[in-house]
Amino acid sequence: MDAQFDVMVPVRVDLSGGWTDVNPYCTDFGGEVINFTINKYVKARVDLTEGITYDFDVPIGSGLGTSGSVNVARIALLGKDQNLSLNEIAEAAYQAEIKSGNKCGRQDQWAATFGGFNRFMFHGENVEIMPFEPARSAVKWIKKHLLIAYTGISHKSGEMQNQVWSRYESGDEGVIEGLHRIRLTTRKLADSLQRDQRQLFVESLNEVSSAIDSIDKSINAPFLPVIKPLLEDSSVMAWKALGAGSGGCAAILCHPLHIKKVREKISKSGWQLIEWDYENTGIKMK
Numbered sequence: 001m002d003a004q005f006d007v008m009v010p011v012r013v014d015l016s017g018g019w020t021d022v023n024p025y026c027t028d029f030g031g032e033v034i035n036f037t038i039n040k041y042v043k044a045r046v047d048l049t050e051g052i053t054y055d056f057d058v059p060i061g062s063g064l065g066t067s068g069s070v071n072v073a074r075i076a077l078l079g080k081d082q083n084l085s086l087n088e089i090a091e092a093a094y095q096a097e098i099k100s101g102n103k104c105g106r107q108d109q110w111a112a113t114f115g116g117f118n119r120f121m122f123h124g125e126n127v128e129i130m131p132f133e134p135a136r137s138a139v140k141w142i143k144k145h146l147l148i149a150y151t152g153i154s155h156k157s158g159e160m161q162n163q164v165w166s167r168y169e170s171g172d173e174g175v176i177e178g179l180h181r182i183r184l185t186t187r188k189l190a191d192s193l194q195r196d197q198r199q200l201f202v203e204s205l206n207e208v209s210s211a212i213d214s215i216d217k218s219i220n221a222p223f224l225p226v227i228k229p230l231l232e233d234s235s236v237m238a239w240k241a242l243g244a245g246s247g248g249c250a251a252i253l254c255h256p257l258h259i260k261k262v263r264e265k266i267s268k269s270g271w272q273l274i275e276w277d278y279e280n281t282g283i284k285m286k
Contacts, residue, residue, distance in 0.1 A: 063243030068108025
């Protein structure tokens with residue numbers, strides 16, 4: 001815990017299921033998400049003259065759930081003397097984001113609050129934290145082969161969310177089918193992690209990326225000039241736009257023999273590699 005701050009809240013990497021945690025889809029069909037938190041934080045402190053001030057380890061608009069972490073940090077500080085439960089903090093943070101006009105789901109707030117490797121189920125307004133324990137070997141393998149790269153293109157998730165959900169409400173078959181594919185693939189990805197089936201993990205991550213593309217091609221489009229050649233020469237096995245995409249960060253799963261090559265290509269492209277490790281704790285208070 002950094003002594004100069006009153007609270008630290010981690011950001012998250014969403015492996016699969018993002019979009020299905022958002023109403024109205026999770027009310028109509030139920031949603032499911034796999035994510036994990038990393039050792040990059042939103043840090044906040046209370047200043048007697050300036051109120052709550054924040055410091056960020058990663059850029060705002062990076063697709064790592066920073067806005068959710070900001071609201072969790074704020075609620076944790078404001079409710080410090082109210083003995084709020086973790087679920088109450090996460091829900092209050094979600095409601096604060098909705099009131100600000102940002103269309104979103106609940107995965108970011110729950111991940112930031114609880115930390116660790118998570119499997120969440122979403123049923124309307126309810127969140128269920130599922131028992132989930134990925135194989136230790138799978139967790140180590142992901143840490144070794146998964147790069148997180150920031151494009152330098154800041155995205156506004158609310159704008160993309162509004163665009164997608166407007167099409168959903170109008171009955172757009174591409175959006176609805178894409179969301180169904182994401183939800184079903186999330187279960188395969190969860191199984192791959194629990195049983196350390198690496199080929200199934202690769203296939204599942206690629207399927208999620210493909211399903212996202214069918215929802216709206218602009219989500220993946222900014223990443224393709226760099227990612228596509230690496231996929232074509234098999235240096236990268238799978239990848240995914242993080243958060244709402246259209247910029248921000250990508251998670252890039254490298255072939256074991258080409259990690260150095262991919263790192264060099266990404267750096268030369270002008271993207272910024274974010275060095276990361278797992279964070280198994282959520283909110284950290286003084």
